[in-house]
Amino acid sequence: xxxxxxxxxxxxxxxxxxxxxxxxxxxxxxxxxxxxxxxxxxxxxxxxxxxxxxxxxxxxxxxxxxxxxxxxxxxxxxxxxxxxxxxxxxxxxxxxxxxxxxxxxxxxxxxxxxxxxxxxxxxxxxxxxxxxxxxxxxxxxxxxxxxxxxxxxxxxxxxxxxxxxxxxxxxxxxxxxxxxxxxxxxxxxxxxxxxxxxxxxxxxxxxxxxxxxxxxxxxxxxxxxxxxxxxxxxxxxxxxxxxxxxxxxxxxxxxxxxxxxxxxxxxx
Numbered sequence: 717x718x719x720x721x722x723x724x725x726x727x728x729x730x731x732x733x734x735x736x737x738x739x740x741x742x743x744x745x746x747x748x749x750x751x752x753x754x755x756x757x758x759x760x761x762x763x764x765x766x767x768x769x770x771x772x773x774x775x776x777x778x779x780x781x782x783x784x785x786x787x788x789x790x791x792x793x794x795x796x797x798x799x800x801x802x803x804x805x806x807x808x809x810x811x812x813x814x815x816x817x818x819x820x821x822x823x824x825x826x827x828x829x830x831x832x833x834x835x836x837x838x839x840x841x842x843x844x845x846x847x848x849x850x851x852x853x854x855x856x857x858x859x860x861x862x863x864x865x866x867x868x869x870x871x872x873x874x875x876x877x878x879x880x881x882x883x884x885x886x887x888x889x890x891x892x893x894x895x896x897x898x899x900x901x902x903x904x905x906x907x908x909x910x911x912x913x914x915x916x917x918x919x920x921x922x923x924x925x926x927x928x929x930x931x932x933x934x935x936x937x938x939x940x941x942x943x944x945x946x947x948x949x950x951x952x953x954x955x956x957x958x959x960x961x962x963x964x965x966x967x968x969x970x971x972x973x974x975x976x977x978x979x980x981x982x983x984x
Contacts (some may be wrong), residue, residue, distance in 0.1 A: 788915030
């Protein structure tokens with residue numbers, strides 16, 4: 717009789733967690749994930765990036781599993797190129813939320829992720845993408861952001877820190893949308909109640925698994941719900957203090973193969 721793996725589900729964030737600089741995955745991490753798979757564990761990517769921004773990346777990595785994208789709004793089967801789940805943020809509600817935020821903190825710069833599997837990231841003038849590998853299509857005015865269904869809004873303030881912007885936004889629109897800090901210079905608004913945890917729950921159920929089967933790895937506050945859902949949460953050494961505070965364990969950084977260190981210990 718085969719011995720079941722210590723965790724049947726391994727959930728990993730991408731940026732700052734599984735990925736090294738240049739959007740690469742080390743040979744050691746690949747080997748550790750392969751050993752876990754041989755032991756019967758399933759790997760799910762859980763990222764704030766929308767599906768269009770990860771399809772080619774995951775293909776280059778040879779990843780054929782489920783991907784939780786868009787902060788949990790999308791669950792995508794990379795093997796079959798099928799969208800299993802896709803939630804949208806009401807565009808009128810998004811405009812209302814932005815109006816309330818700007819009434820509180822002044823003008824902000826805005827971008828949106830369209831919800832389709834081949835959707836665009838649209839950005840108004842002044843919005844600077846936080847990651848150089850993530851493309852954006854510029855629109856001349858904010859009205860151009862709402863031309864197709866979206867799953868989240870990205871917001872930047874010219875002066876406030878991410879923490880200050882998140883606190884202010886939650887104070888005025890926290891009952892309308894989920895406000896998330898997903899990375900440096902990355903504050904996002906998504907459908908109310910949608911998080912990486914809700915997307916991961918959909919993906920896990922698709923595989924016949926549950927939170928008791930899961931170990932999760934992350935580095936930013938948007939991973940906090942995922943840690944609360946999973947049986948064990950592992951923060952990277954480079955993680956935001958808010959995530960480190962709720963982690964069950966802190967491993968090495970993404971550049972030092974922190975995921976591999978843990979998986980080697982668990983799966984041999």
